Every structure is written in C-alpha cells, then in structure tokens.
Amino acid sequence: MRFELLVFDWDGTLIDSAGTIVHCIQSACRDLGLPVPDDARASHVIGLGLHDALAYAVPGLSPADYGSMVARYRKHFLERDASIPLFAGAAEMLSELRDRGHVLAIATGKSRAGLERALGNTGLAPLFSSSRCADQCASKPAPDMLLELMDELGTGAGNTLMIGDTAHDLQMAEHAGVPAVAVSYGAHDRSELAARAPLACVDSIEELGQWLKRNA
Numbered sequence: 001m002r003f004e005l006l007v008f009d010w011d012g013t014l015i016d017s018a019g020t021i022v023h024c025i026q027s028a029c030r031d032l033g034l035p036v037p038d039d040a041r042a043s044h045v046i047g048l049g050l051h052d053a054l055a056y057a058v059p060g061l062s063p064a065d066y067g068s069m070v071a072r073y074r075k076h077f078l079e080r081d082a083s084i085p086l087f088a089g090a091a092e093m094l095s096e097l098r099d100r101g102h103v104l105a106i107a108t109g110k111s112r113a114g115l116e117r118a119l120g121n122t123g124l125a126p127l128f129s130s131s132r133c134a135d136q137c138a139s140k141p142a143p144d145m146l147l148e149l150m151d152e153l154g155t156g157a158g159n160t161l162m163i164g165d166t167a168h169d170l171q172m173a174e175h176a177g178v179p180a181v182a183v184s185y186g187a188h189d190r191s192e193l194a195a196r197a198p199l200a201c202v203d204s205i206e207e208l209g210q211w212l213k214r215n216a
Contacts, residue, residue, distance in 0.1 A: 003102070003160060003161040005103045005105060005161070006105070006163065006216065007106070007149060007162050008104065008107075008163050009107060009108060009164035009166070009186075010110060011047065012046055012183075012185075012187040013163060013164050013165045013186055014086060014094075014124075015087065016084065018046055018187040021042070021046050021077070022039055022042040022043050024076035025037065025045070025054070025058075025073060026042055029057075029058060029069075031072045032065060032068055032069060034058055034061070034069070035058065041057055043187045043188070044056065044057075044187070045057045046166060046186070047165070050070060050134065081117060081118070081121065086122055091124060093212075094124065097212060103129050103155070104127055105128055105149045106128055107132050107140070107149065108131065109168075110133055110134065111133055111134060112136060115131060130153060131149075132144075132146075132149055140168040141167075142175065143172055143177075145172065146173065146176035157177040157178045160178045161180065161216060162178050163180070163208070164180065164183070166188045170198055174196065179198075180198045180199065181202065181211065182201040184202065185204060185205075200215075
C-alpha cells in the first residue's frame with residue numbers, strides 16, 4: 001500500500017452537486033437583485049468556504065448584503081440537498097478502499113453541519129475516519145485541513161493522497177506537501193486541473209477506482 005490515508009473532497013468529487021451549487025448561487029443573486037455570475041465564475045468557487053466563495057462569485061458584495069446572500073443561498077440549497085445523488089459507483093469504490101485497509105477522510109468547503117447532513121443523506125458516514133470543514137479551520141487552498149487530518153490520523157505527507165475536482169484541492173495538497181489526483185468530472189475543467197500537475201487526472205469514478213487500485 002503506497003498511500004495509507006486517502007482524503008477526498010466532497011462536492012464534485014464524490015457527490016454530483018456542482019450544478020446545484022451553481023444554480024443556488026445564481027438564484028440567491030437574483031433574489032437580491034445582485035449581478036448574477038455566469039456558470040464558469042460560479043463553478044470556480046466550488047470547494048472554497050462559503051465566505052470566500054461568495055466574495056469571488058459576487059465581486060463587490062457589500063458587508064451589509066453578505067448575511068442575506070448566505071441566507072438565500074442556504075434556502076435554495078436546502079430545498080435540493082436531500083436529492084443530490086452520489087456519483088454512480090462512489091459508495092462501492094469507497095467501501096472497497098476501506099476494505100483494502102486504507103484510512104478514508106474528507107476535506108471539504110462545506111460547513112460541519114452541511115457535511116453531517118450530507119453524510120446522513122448518503123449513508124457514507126461509517127466509511128470515514130475523520131473530516132475537516134471550512135468552518136473548523138482555514139479553508140482551501142490553505143494546507144490546514146490536510147495537516148490537521150494527518151496529525152489526527154497519525155500519517156505523514158508521503159503516505160497521504162488528496163483526491164479532488166478543483167484547483168483549490170490541488171493547491172491545498174501542494175501547500176501541505178501531499179500528492180494529489182484530480183477528477184475532471186466535477187467543477188473545474190481538465191486543463192485547469194492539469195496545470196497543477198497532479199499524479200493523474202481521471203474522467204470518471206470508475207477510472208478513479210481503477211487508478212487507486214493500481215497505484216494507491
């Protein structure tokens with residue numbers, strides 16, 4: 001086993017939520033009469049903590065509007081949260097990895113409450129040994145999530161692997177000295193991911209599972 005600890009991003013990596021997140025950001029802007037970001041700008045922020053995401057998606061968002069924007073985004077997201085599907089094969093892949101002896105963890109831009117809700121909706125909570133969320137420590141691309149997970153789970157950078165669908169995930173891994181694998185079926189396109197020089201860039205959960213079986 002090359003990598004004892006496998007750390008997964010959540011949105012866009014294990015669960016097919018990128019389109020929903022974009023829709024909810026755009027809907028919140030329309031509700032408040034704010035400029036509506038296009039799909040590319042809205043999807044770029046996936047993986048960041050909510051504050052950083054909204055600051056980028058809606059440039060010039062005033063402090064007075066921030067609370068309202070968050071409230072409207074959460075309203076739209078909660079209306080859809082329970083119906084967001086895992087990518088086909090994700091649950092089976094995770095079970096196989098755990099059964100092989102890997103320790104699984106999550107590093108996500110979601111809040112703790114949001115991740116707990118998502119894990120409950122999907123039934124995946126028992127597969128993961130730990131997780132870090134954007135309201136617990138510095139958000140991506142800072143290295144804190146990975147550093148804290150490695151410290152808690154007793155692993156080092158050399159036997160830890162980060163798996164994610166955004167440049168934010170890959171930059172976090174770089175900053176923590178951790179190798180990474182990118183998935184191109186989520187929020188960021190292949191060219192943006194390849195520019196961060198991951199170990200591999202895969203196009204499906206099936207391909208990810210095969211790569212991990214051979215290389216992790």
